[in-house]
Amino acid sequence: KLTGMSFRVPTSDVSVVDLTCELNSEATLKEICAEMKAQSEGALKGVLGYTEDKVVATDFRGDTRTSIFDADASIALDGTFIKVIAWYDNEWGYSNKCLEMVRVVSK
Template sequence: ELKGKLDGAAVRVPTPNVSLIDMVVSTARETSAEEINAAIRAAADGPMKGILGYDSIPLVSIDYNHDPRSSICAIDKTNVIGGRLARVMTWYDNEWGFACRMIDTAAAMGRLI
């Protein structure tokens, strides 16, 4: 279903545990960087608060060390080419963020017991 519509890369940067995802997607309809960023902000400020985040100022990998969010979008880097080819860059602390999600998972499982 996503074949030919999604491409990206996780780029290890020179820190022990912070990485950058450079995601490129082909959208079903025309969009803009502003529309994508508005959707990211709405999710990060709403139902994904604490898991998804965004920054509008240029930061570097060390700024995200021990960030508990699973993904922090660099919305100043969002780009759309030709209306349908979108690029989003997002940072994550692959060790700390994962550990935080495992705590969330354990807490959710505990509520089921």
């Protein structure tokens, strides 16, 4: 099960996604973070970012990736209930994604 929301933070651009997940099987936050990091460096490189830094919204201004997983802000409420946080630039990043889509469609 997934429940989530995205909200704008008080900056000219950059938003954050707060995604709450109920998992079918148990997983630790450490395991989830490791998988997010692996995906950000592998199959989803350039699409998914990963950070363990202490960050604020303006740190992601101008970032073209679809979202950046914030390991430091994500939490495990128990073995099957987690909350993950991801940032994205909803202006520049979105514009870049539109251009990527145009390139794909035009082929």
